[in-house]
Amino acid sequence: MKKVFKYILIGILVLGVIYATNFFISTNNQDPIKYESVAPIRTNIEKKTVATGKVVPEDQVEIKPQISGIIEEVFVKEGEILKSGDLIAKIKVVPNEAALNSALGRVDNAKIVLSNAQIDYDRNKALFDKKVISAQDFNGVELRFNQAKQELINAEADLQIIKSGTAGRGAANTNIRSTVSGTVLDIPVKKGDQVIESNNFNPGTTVATIADLTNMIFEGQVDEAEVGKLKIDMPLQISLGAINDKTFEAKLRFVAPQGVEEQGAVQFKIEANVFLDTNFFVRAGYSANATIVIGESTDVLAIKEALVQFDEETEEPFVEVEIGEQQFEKRTIELGISDGINVEILSGLKETDKVKVWNITEPIKKTSDKDKKKKRR
Helix, strand or coil: CHHHHHHHHHHHHHHHHHHHHHHHHHHHHCCCCCCCEECCEEEEEEEEEEEEEEEEECCEEEECCCCCEEEEEECCCCCCEECCCCEEEEEECCCCHHHHHHHHHHHHHHHHHHHHHHHHHHHHHHHHHCCCCCHHHHHHHHHHHHHHHHHHHHHHHHHHHHHHCCCCCCCCCCEEECCCCEEEEECCCCCCCEECCCCCCCCCCCCEEEECCCCEEEEEEEEHHHHCCCCCCCEEEEEECCEEEEEEEEEEEEECCCCEEECCEEEEEEEEEEECCCCCCCCCCCEEEEEEEEEEEEEEEEEEHHHCEECCCCCCEEEEEEEECCEEEEEECEEEEECCCEEEEEECCCCCCCEECCCCCCCCCCCCHHHHHHHHC
């Protein structure tokens, strides 16, 4: 009797295992998620790229002195609007000892030469008046005398320039004036600073930077993947970090022929003329983003880009099209341009098709106060 009971028990256990296995397999074959499907739409798609940069004045000039010395007085402040010729600063000349000594020696030498030429002139003048020498001989003597007088004048003028910065014949070189009209952006010097003149061997000390803030351009960079799609005179939308909810129209005017590698990516410089709004004051150096439309399709068939899948082996794009109740078939498609949300469908889908929403995300469950208390315990 015990053996029969034992066999019955074993038989029941075996049947239970078989039933549980069949149930597990059948339930696993069923997809627990019910997928939704959506139809393609007709819409307009614009592919855009964004260039980062800044707005700067197109005309910006650095004012430099014409003579070396020490800043004696600064007459303007940053932000002031100047006209061409306005006085910016004045320089006090500190003579160079070697140049001063050379100029003094040149003056003394010119006086000696003039004194000798004066004696020679007076002697030959008397002889010429008595008709002892010819007019040709006297003219040579007179020429040398006049040249000696002019040399003394030149030497004294050079000495005066070394001492005071001017020979007294015009505007003093010690007065630094604006060469253009515009706004003073920067004055990097102050009273007492030593400055160096601009010459062939030295750019000189910048006394002031002046720019026309009514004529601004955008300077930015674009990636090499997008630069080939840019064309001169393309429209841009400029947004400034300092001015919210306002965009400025611009027109592309320059694309660099050579790129520069930055952090492993090749960037190309671009420039665009910015059309300012007089209701807004745009300062030089504002950071800016330029939005450029590099591709556009009107009234095209499109789906959400998130619905597109890619084959692991061929990397070709495909979607799953509904053919029945929770039944879908794989269909290869050809893609056009994308704006990051919608993507153009060139082939593979019709307006009547319905595409599987394969990447369903469950909403985040909010934790109740009771659950929080339970977790704390």
